[in-house]
Amino acid sequence: MEKIYNSEEEFLKDYDSNMFEKLSMTTDIAIFSVSNKEQNNYRKLGEKKLSVLLIKRDNYPFKDKWCLPGGFLDVKNETLDDNAKRILENETNIHNIYIEQLYTFSDLNRDPRMRVVSTSYMALIDKNRLNDKLKENASWFDVKYTKKNNIIEFVLTNGKEIITFKIKQILKELTTDRYKYTIMENNDLAFDHPLVIISGIERLKNKIEYTDIVFNMMPEYFTLGELQQVYEVILNKELLDPAFRRIIADKVTKTDKVKTGGGHRPSALFKYNDKGE
């Protein structure tokens, strides 16, 4: 299991020991949610942002750096899914959260303490369901990214701190238009977690088109405008109303409820139609 280091000396003492011949596994989880920026104008909708949960590390290596929630596999008792769920329950107090395995990273120098292979997960949640239950060393960061040629620049901020990193996108094989990502610049985020974040975002963008995973990030009742904003935040582009409504028409059911008070025509509230198909 994970060893806790409180000082650098303690950490360096183990650094050259035989620990490095053993294999450990961890899971790292990118939990995504959508946050709502308040607006001054009483008419306008709050601007939505994609956000990810980070934890401030309290031991070496990467002490005092932000990282994704993650932890070591209990070899005797857990599957990787069990492990990811347990970590999420510890960090967020939330059960029954949607998780999905992303990719298994196995760089030799990933963790200086020992040989670690890490399976990454993506988790989705409606942030409003758990906001005040977070531990004090955890914080939601809004995610913004821009792509120029093959360089993707990320800016993460929680209002007080800013985290930046750059990722390069490369064609992996001549015969695939899937990409491989490598970290170009990263001073603020522990381990290879920038890669986990971009894998999660790519998966999310992909799956929102052909599955219903987006409803894991929505409250029970929502307006179509709110749902459209979430799509727009994830896809990083604007959608036209009529097109959007056609696409999601058979995924939602209109309810009797309406949402008023917005300085405009009240919106009908919808529910996810999980009987569908």
Next chain:
Amino acid sequence: MEKIYNSEEEFLKDYDSNMFEKLSMTTDIAIFSVSNKEQNNYRKLGEKKLSVLLIKRDNYPFKDKWCLPGGFLDVKNETLDDNAKRILENETNIHNIYIEQLYTFSDLNRDPRMRVVSTSYMALIDKNRLNDKLKENASWFDVKYTKKNNIIEFVLTNGKEIITFKIKQILKELTTDRYKYTIMENNDLAFDHPLVIISGIERLKNKIEYTDIVFNMMPEYFTLGELQQVYEVILNKELLDPAFRRIIADKVTKTDKVKTGGGHRPSALFKYNDKGE
């Protein structure tokens, strides 16, 4: 590293020992290719089949059962990709083969010898490039499967032996139309390898639509008819000629070469157009 058992006693002696507290990792690789069934009719094209390479195990557990090529990770020196490539080179003598990570399986009882987490890979190859180099305990099996409701029945055959298994497809979450697969019946294939095979087939079906991976299974020069057959074998359905030609038009380049001798109009030979885009 992997321990070789030549008798069951030897194997059972270790079974209850402390080995089970340690963690090992393996990779398992589903190598797919397309085989060509000969036809009696001189005019007809050979019928194409999807095929997968299996190895006959020579030690416990699962002694004398067929399994996918796979092996233990060298913890000190290898990434998972390195490991998969090394295993493939050992088993097939082929370098520069296309590989792609699929999914990491971590069931607690996957391997009775010890706690094993296994990352599965898919590999693609043009079988004609390596046919006579195979080791004697390796054999290509044609893959046929039929789906009734949520049960998928597989029949694998290499001409002499037949391997069958059944897999059940279940909706994993209400909010995803991705599936989870569980093994219902499996007497002939080692470990959880049926799951690796179906994951690979699903990935292949998906990616053939939006990437160029199929060309990893083609020779340098091919006719559009042959290419279409490969598509049809992988997608498990027939395609209409004009539609197919439109889809792949900008992925291939016509060459001066033609293929004659088929009892019909000669076919132009095409090349993969890897300059594209």
Next chain:
DNA sequence: TCAAAAGTGTTATCCCTACACCCATGC
């Protein structure tokens, strides 16, 4: 001559984009 596959053109249909337009509300 004929069966089989190679290869091309054409039409009808569907789906999506883009735009236009009206509705209802709170200040």
Next chain:
DNA sequence: GCATGGGTGTAGGGATAACACTTTTGA
């Protein structure tokens, strides 16, 4: 009244499916 988002209809264009048709070969 008016800005704002809610909500709907429709014309045009592009892609696709389905079909018809011609070409070329080996036996």
